[in-house]
Amino acid sequence: MEIDLGDGLAIRPWRRGDEPSLVVYANNRKVAGNLRDAFPHPYTPADARSWIDRATRQDPATSFAIASGVEAIGGIGLILGSDVFRRSAELGYWLGEPFWGRGIASRAVGAFTAWAFARFDLLRIEAGVFEGNPASARVLEKAGFTFEARLRKAATKEGRTLDLLLYARVKE
Secondary structure, eight states, X not given: OOEEXXXXXXXXXXXXXXXXXXXXXXXXXXXXXXXXXXXXXXXXXXXHHHHHHHHHHOSSOOEXXXXXXXXXXXXXXXXXXOGGGTTEEEEEEEEOGGGTTSSHHHHHHHHHHHHHHXXXXXXXXEEEEETTOHHHHHXXXXXXXXXXXXXXXXXXXXXXXXXXXXXXEEOO
């Protein structure tokens, strides 16, 4: 799978050799502070190797790199729902700080969401944003997601309990 985002950027599978750039861009408190605790900080070479091992063994593949022609600069993926939520998925994404503010994340989220609806039997893709992260909320809005709810005191990150803003895109 490869999705061309234009300007030499693409969404593609994680692969061996992505570890150095993964450490460079993931080892940033501003990135990790807006993601689940499963995304470590500090982000070490061992973390990168472990992630690449896990991502390259997924079946079906649901975790991908956002990459320039030279290196991985971020990540995007889905957690597929099960049981009564089998036609829903949760979207997650991150981008290295040097690439913020260029519209890359919005393009990636929009293109990846279209791919996911075509690839999987999904009717709903949702994403949560911690309060205080308006840039990520804007990424989702630009990619066609709609704000649905404020889940009060739903997440605890770095010792702070936060509201979670729930966004979704529904396949009509």
